Amino acid sequence: MxxxxxxxxxxxxxxxxxxxxxxxxxxxxxxxxxxxxxxxxxxxxxxxxxxxxxxxxxxxxxxxxxxxxxxxxxxxxxxxxxxxxxxxxxxxxxxxxxxxxxGPSPDAIRDMGSKTKARETMIAAGVPVIPGSDGELQSIEQALELAHGMGYPVMLKAAAGGGGRGIRRCDNDEQLREYYIVTQREAMAAFGSDVLFMEKCIIEPHHIEFQILADSHGHIVHLFERDCSIQRRNQKLIEIAPSNFLTPELRQQMGEVAIKAARAVNYVNAGTVEFLVDKDRNFWFMEMNTRLQVEHTITETITGVDIVSQQIAIAAGEPLPFTQEELSFRGFAIEFRINAEDPKNQFLPTPGRITRYISPGGMGVRVDGCVYAGYEIPPYYDSMCAKLTVSGLDWKTTVMRAQRALGEYDIRGMKTTLPFYRTIASSEVFMTGEFDTGFMDKHPELLDYKAYERREDIAAAVAMAIAVHAGL
Structure with missing residues (x-):
């Protein structure tokens, strides 16, 4: 070690x-x-x-x-x-x-980092991929020809992209012409490459990803799936494990395909194979992330496996301590990304000094945070303050626990996503457990929330108003 x-x-x-x-x-x-x-x-x-x-x-x-x-x-x-x-x-x-x-080898990072190379590798391995261009797009004219052949809508994507950036949906020729240039500029600014490719747009799919662990002795397992369908502009907001949408049979099939994908690039260490699944439960490979994921906490919660410790052990040359047959999961887990952002203002970051910080606790509550009262959130980095992970033996218990934990959480000094998440967790649509990537577009009313006010804050405001009125 x-x-x-x-x-x-x-x-x-x-x-x-x-x-x-x-x-x-x-x-x-x-x-x-x-x-x-x-x-x-x-x-x-x-x-x-x-x-x-x-x-x-x-x-x-x-x-x-x-x-x-x-x-x-x-x-x-x-x-x-x-x-x-x-x-x-x-x-x-x-x-x-x-x-x-x-982490994985430089070659694996390179091959999976290029979305076009990843597509070619997966096709060769027999992994289902979304219909799209064979390699890189060379011109707008080629993109238009491909779009006419596949039929709109289509997705323009940066070949070196990731994290939800460098992606544009195009519904017609006019949008494709406009977004081709825009996406190239975004890709160059974000990734240093303006190379694009195209895929058929899967309408309101479920975004499902499988956690992979692979050691240097040829053993590969998956730690089941996470549902990352609740997004805004291709950025994940809330993640759930396991998915309410997958059947046991589909879970097994997708897990086996995820392992096949990892084996195709001789993958070692932790990684995530991401899929899109349509309403009829057809699935396609989307990409592979060659690193630890932000949302790894929910997988750790339902499986009991410390993914980071396993990463370290694998890198030290140790074999995986379990087989696929020995792995199982229990209950549900939900992760909420608590960001210093204003959901009502296009989720713009709101850096500033934290004047009050009270985190939740109790059974089934985990907080992975990096802030404290008096800490000044700088404007230079990701706006995440903490990740709140809640768990329970069934979906209803988990959602009710999320409502309780979000109610206990208090961050003051700037606007955060907390009141937005309280509204989502308390909604009837969230309790159903049925989500696809169109969830936020279908439920714009979830952004119509009121700022959360604690009783003592209301009492203090009333007392101050009385004092001012009395001339004290």
């Missing part, structure tokens, strides 16, 4: 990795930018090293991070998610420096 691991990330992701390291008896080294000097992950790690003054570029400086790992005596690096976690150059630089990279 490793002696010391450098955590090449920040925020709640870094804290999650630091906790697993501590439980395994491994020292952790955090990195931070000047803007993150007071961040919680800096306080939690055994050691922390400032990597630069720039709030964003510091976390992307491959040369600097590798040198910090060497100077700190680290024998492994965990990339977390975001930043450099799906950067083959980073993985290669780490391994070439003689340090173990806790």
């Amino acid at each position: 490793f002696k010391r691991v450098l955590v090449a990330n920040r925020g709640e992701c870094a804290i999650r990795i630091i906790r697993s390291c501590r439980e395994l008896g491994i020292e952790s080294v955090a990195i931070y930018s000047e803007a993150d000097a007071h961040a919680l992950h800096v306080k939690k790690a055994d050691r922390a090293v400032m990597i630069g003054p720039d709030p964003v570029k510091s976390y992307l400086n491959i040369h600097r991070i590798v040198n910090v790992a060497l100077d700190s005596g680290c024998d492994a690096v965990h990339p977390g998610y975001g930043f450099l976690s799906e950067n083959e150059d980073f993985a290669r630089a780490v391994t070439e420096a003689g340090i173990t990279y806790i």
